[in-house]
Amino acid sequence: MTEAIRYEHLKTCRQSGARLGRIHTPHGVIDTPIFMPVGTLATVKMMSPEELKEMDAQIILSNTYHLWLRPGEDLVEEAGGLHTFMNWDRPMLTDSGGFQVFSLSDLRDIDEEGVRFRNHISGERLFLSPEKAVHIQQSLGADIIMAFDECPPYPASYAYMRDSVARTSRWAERCLKAHDGNNGQQALFGIIQGGEYEDLRRESVEDLVSLDFPGYAIGGLSVGEPKSVMNEVLEQTTQHLPTDKPRYLMGVGSADALIDGTIRGVDMFDCVLPTRIGRNGTCMTSEGRKVIRNASFARDFRPIDEACGCYACRNYSRAYIRHLIKSKEAFGFRLTSYHNLYFLIELMRKVRQAIKEDRLLDFRASFFEQYGFNRPDAKNF
Amino acid sequence: MTEAIRYEHLKTCRQSGARLGRIHTPHGVIDTPIFMPVGTLATVKMMSPEELKEMDAQIILSNTYHLWLRPGEDLVEEAGGLHTFMNWDRPMLTDSGGFQVFSLSDLRDIDEEGVRFRNHISGERLFLSPEKAVHIQQSLGADIIMAFDECPPYPASYAYMRDSVARTSRWAERCLKAHDGNNGQQALFGIIQGGEYEDLRRESVEDLVSLDFPGYAIGGLSVGEPKSVMNEVLEQTTQHLPTDKPRYLMGVGSADALIDGTIRGVDMFDCVLPTRIGRNGTCMTSEGRKVIRNASFARDFRPIDEACGCYACRNYSRAYIRHLIKSKEAFGFRLTSYHNLYFLIELMRKVRQAIKEDRLLDFRASFFEQYGFNRPDAKNF
Numbered sequence: 001m002t003e004a005i006r007y008e009h010l011k012t013c014r015q016s017g018a019r020l021g022r023i024h025t026p027h028g029v030i031d032t033p034i035f036m037p038v039g040t041l042a043t044v045k046m047m048s049p050e051e052l053k054e055m056d057a058q059i060i061l062s063n064t065y066h067l068w069l070r071p072g073e074d075l076v077e078e079a080g081g082l083h084t085f086m087n088w089d090r091p092m093l094t095d096s097g098g099f100q101v102f103s104l105s106d107l108r109d110i111d112e113e114g115v116r117f118r119n120h121i122s123g124e125r126l127f128l129s130p131e132k133a134v135h136i137q138q139s140l141g142a143d144i145i146m147a148f149d150e151c152p153p154y155p156a157s158y159a160y161m162r163d164s165v166a167r168t169s170r171w172a173e174r175c176l177k178a179h180d181g182n183n184g185q186q187a188l189f190g191i192i193q194g195g196e197y198e199d200l201r202r203e204s205v206e207d208l209v210s211l212d213f214p215g216y217a218i219g220g221l222s223v224g225e226p227k228s229v230m231n232e233v234l235e236q237t238t239q240h241l242p243t244d245k246p247r248y249l250m251g252v253g254s255a256d257a258l259i260d261g262t263i264r265g266v267d268m269f270d271c272v273l274p275t276r277i278g279r280n281g282t283c284m285t286s287e288g289r290k291v292i293r294n295a296s297f298a299r300d301f302r303p304i305d306e307a308c309g310c311y312a313c314r315n316y317s318r319a320y321i322r323h324l325i326k327s328k329e330a331f332g333f334r335l336t337s338y339h340n341l342y343f344l345i346e347l348m349r350k351v352r353q354a355i356k357e358d359r360l361l362d363f364r365a366s367f368f369e370q371y372g373f374n375r376p377d378a379k380n381f
Numbered sequence: 382m383t384e385a386i387r388y389e390h391l392k393t394c395r396q397s398g399a400r401l402g403r404i405h406t407p408h409g410v411i412d413t414p415i416f417m418p419v420g421t422l423a424t425v426k427m428m429s430p431e432e433l434k435e436m437d438a439q440i441i442l443s444n445t446y447h448l449w450l451r452p453g454e455d456l457v458e459e460a461g462g463l464h465t466f467m468n469w470d471r472p473m474l475t476d477s478g479g480f481q482v483f484s485l486s487d488l489r490d491i492d493e494e495g496v497r498f499r500n501h502i503s504g505e506r507l508f509l510s511p512e513k514a515v516h517i518q519q520s521l522g523a524d525i526i527m528a529f530d531e532c533p534p535y536p537a538s539y540a541y542m543r544d545s546v547a548r549t550s551r552w553a554e555r556c557l558k559a560h561d562g563n564n565g566q567q568a569l570f571g572i573i574q575g576g577e578y579e580d581l582r583r584e585s586v587e588d589l590v591s592l593d594f595p596g597y598a599i600g601g602l603s604v605g606e607p608k609s610v611m612n613e614v615l616e617q618t619t620q621h622l623p624t625d626k627p628r629y630l631m632g633v634g635s636a637d638a639l640i641d642g643t644i645r646g647v648d649m650f651d652c653v654l655p656t657r658i659g660r661n662g663t664c665m666t667s668e669g670r671k672v673i674r675n676a677s678f679a680r681d682f683r684p685i686d687e688a689c690g691c692y693a694c695r696n697y698s699r700a701y702i703r704h705l706i707k708s709k710e711a712f713g714f715r716l717t718s719y720h721n722l723y724f725l726i727e728l729m730r731k732v733r734q735a736i737k738e739d740r741l742l743d744f745r746a747s748f749f750e751q752y753g754f755n756r757p758d759a760k761n762f
Contacts, residue, residue: 041705042701043705045711046712070707070708071707075700078682080682086701299456315468317460317466319452319460320460329426330427331427331429
């Protein structure tokens with residue numbers, strides 16, 4: 001059987017060890033390392049597909065859990081799948097719903113079969129299992145789908161994590177069995193867990209690699225642990241992963257973590273961060289984050305970021321965007337969301353260029369300095 | 382002095398008496414009769430300027446009262462005027478704030494000098510006069526601005542209306558004196574009032590025409606009176622207006638009223654209706670209005686309007702848009718707002734074509750029949 005997706009390795013940065021590559025998917029080729037905007041409910045909040053293409057978003061992510069609850073995967077399938085439903089003809093990835101089951105639901109009951117929990121909107125009792133998660137994702141029809149895993153909280157005890165990793169491995173195998181590949185149009189990734197425990201991460205990698213997935217996600221990070229822990233876990237994990245398969249670090253979207261993840265061999269990232277902080281009036285810029293809704297920008301007629309070439313920065317001032325946001329006008333949130341997404345997509349383009357030129361550590365040093373990550377009061381984005 | 386704007390009459394419909402024309406403004410030429418989208422706070426809600434141009438919006442309106450309160454006309458002036466501030470390089474019109482003072486403010490005190498009232502957001506005491514309204518509008522810098530008038534409620538007693546019309550005429554004269562014309566880049570329109578009283582409308586027209594404004598607005602309509610009253614007042618009013626100046630019917634945006642106003646000699650219309658009902662999940666279509674958020678559209682994969690060629694109808698289904706609106710996703714409101722604005726702009730394009738071909742009454746008959754205006758339960762939009 002031909003694989004639905006194929007990772008093409010182009011080069012390794014001699015300075016940092018980061019990977020430059022391409023992933024071939026049924027809906028086209030994406031350049032890695034890459035940031036994937038998140039369209040939770042079959043829409044990247046505030047944005048049109050045309051705007052996402054204009055900013056060169058090559059692949060987007062959608063959330064299985066949310067689409068399962070509304071409008072329902074059967075409706076999306078009836079519409080012709082998620083691509084047709086939301087008018088996105090480029091590659092797409094769905095998560096398995098595992099993360100949301102564990103992060104959004106208070107009442108849940110995990111056993112070998114799956115997870116019983118309550119709908120976070122209606123309170124209705126629901127059940128999600130490896131087979132069910134794969135079935136939903138097959139109906140949605142993304143190019144890349146995820147195995148159903150348990151994402152334990154941070155911190156979790158060693159004993160808990162050991163049992164959880166073993167179960168996630170058994171679930172991964174069930175997902176593989178349940179997945180029919182949508183006629184070679186869909187690839188199923190396994191998800192590595194193990195928390196901050198090196199041996200459990202290693203065990204998780206070995207279990208999943210033995211199942212020979214076409215790609216591997218690294219889960220259970222960016223859940224509250226310090227950045228140093230994340231970086232250490234990444235190093236321990238990626239060194240054991242096959243070099244001919246893509247690696248996807250789930251839920252990571254701060255500029256420093258994208259660069260540091262890339263240096264540790266990660267190819268794909270996703271996060272709601274750029275759109276979420278954008279809707280709160282905060283922008284990522286070449287000089288660090290700016291809270292555009294602050295009074296200090298009321299009469300500032302410069303663009304959000306003078307070094308940025310995005311649609312928002314080419315046409316609108318901080319003063320105008322602040323006015324819109326203060327007035328709760330949607331166009332203001334469109335502009336900040338657009339800018340932040342563009343910022344991360346453009347950052348990854350620069351990261352790819354730096355890998356090509358074997359200077360990613362130099363790029364990291366100057367970017368961190370300019371962004372303010374080296375300051376004592378540095379924030380995470 | 383060269384006039385900032387000039388009305389060019391192209392032809393009169395032999396069947397209906399409607400006017401086809403053009404208005405030349407400092408920011409370009411607009412085709413009349415025309416519908417003007419409303420951008421209350423320096424943004425047409427949900428829309429980008431590029432989307433407005435794509436749907437062929439030739440002129441937009443912004444609200445003096447709202448921009449005066451925030452961000453303040455001095456800030457807009459410092460930004461280089463409203464055109465630069467909001468990145469709109471086509472013609473623009475601002476109202477005088479009169480309508481909002483009377484419709485949004487509970488506490489107000491009118492005397493000869495002007496109106497004392499409270500800010501509807503902060504409760505702060507404010508004062509607006511003919512001179513102040515002109516001054517603010519000069520700072521904003523639209524191509525067409527409005528005289529400060531009193532817009533009495535419907536119904537108002539004859540005695541009240543008589544005094545109000547006389548005062549509005551005196552205020553109109555003060556507006557003209559206060560207006561310096563922004564170096565020939567701005568035209569000031571007078572506003573006809575008089576409620577449903579024929580002689581007072583006539584008096585208002587005579588007063589204002591004697592002041593020789595470059596254009597005339599018809600105010601005090603669409604404030605709760607029956608459509609028959611509106612049409613009667615329009616007939617009585619437009620017959621006394623000079624034929625070489627544009628006529629603007631304020632606050633009217635339902636499809637039937639646009640057609641009926643055009644037949645009575647009106648050239649310009651504005652209303653928040655298309656964007657407001659769009660944000661509520663209601664769309665205007667060739668077959669009448671559709672409440673897209675209704676459950677009946679949950680699995681309807683047809684476009685909002687099968688006869689429509691707009692961006693929303695070319696790319697998205699009722700089912701998708703309903704899903705977005707039910708999920709309170711901004712992109713859903715973008716699509717319904719886009720569609721409704723396109724619908725009215727396209728309607729006026731068809732109206733102009735019908736005038737050109739001397740068949741506007743025929744067009745009206747078939748449009749009203751298809752839209753459902755002839756049904757006993759017909760709604761206003």
